Amino acid sequence: MRIIFCSECGEYSLDPATKCDICDSSLPEDGWAEVSGEDLVQLDYVDGMEYESHLPIWEYEVIKLNARADAVKYNTELLNRMGDAGWELVSVESSSDSESVRFGIFKRAWLPEDFM
Known part of the structure; x- marks a missing residue:
């Protein structure tokens, strides 16, 4: 799966997305990363720290x-x-x-x- 990072607020949205789910800013075309389901679980864990x-x-x-x-x-x-x-x-x-x-x-x- 692909996630796209927002350069304005630092959060990520799941692809396909053109606007950030949190701050509604436009997402950069080159701000994405391929992640596994386990990677996503780890990101959510870190967010909750x-x-x-x-x-x-x-x-x-x-x-x-x-x-x-x-x-x-x-x-x-x-x-x-x-x-x-x-x-x-x-x-x-x-x-x-x-x-x-x-x-x-x-x-x-x-x-x-x-x-x-």
């Missing part, structure tokens, strides 16, 4: 960057949208099997009250 308020909590997002020369505008808009949503670019990594495929790794402070 209680966090201690004095510990720093970070959420991470990995987005495939477009490596084509004509994709500069797309990548710039993507990075600006992520920055506007509070995401900080931590690193740009290449895929182990292809030097031309790059992924942007982002992090932002996770505030539990924003997601309740």
Whole structure:
């Protein structure tokens, strides 16, 4: 099964979906992952965990960057949208099997009250 992650609120929706089930934002075309039923159970388990308020909590997002020369505008808009949503670019990594495929790794402070 395929799930699609929302870059605005960090939740996921089951495919097929074009809008987030939680915040109603448009879902990114490249924000999906193939998961098994067991993976989905684990995600739901983690979602139900209680966090201690004095510990720093970070959420991470990995987005495939477009490596084509004509994709500069797309990548710039993507990075600006992520920055506007509070995401900080931590690193740009290449895929182990292809030097031309790059992924942007982002992090932002996770505030539990924003997601309740």
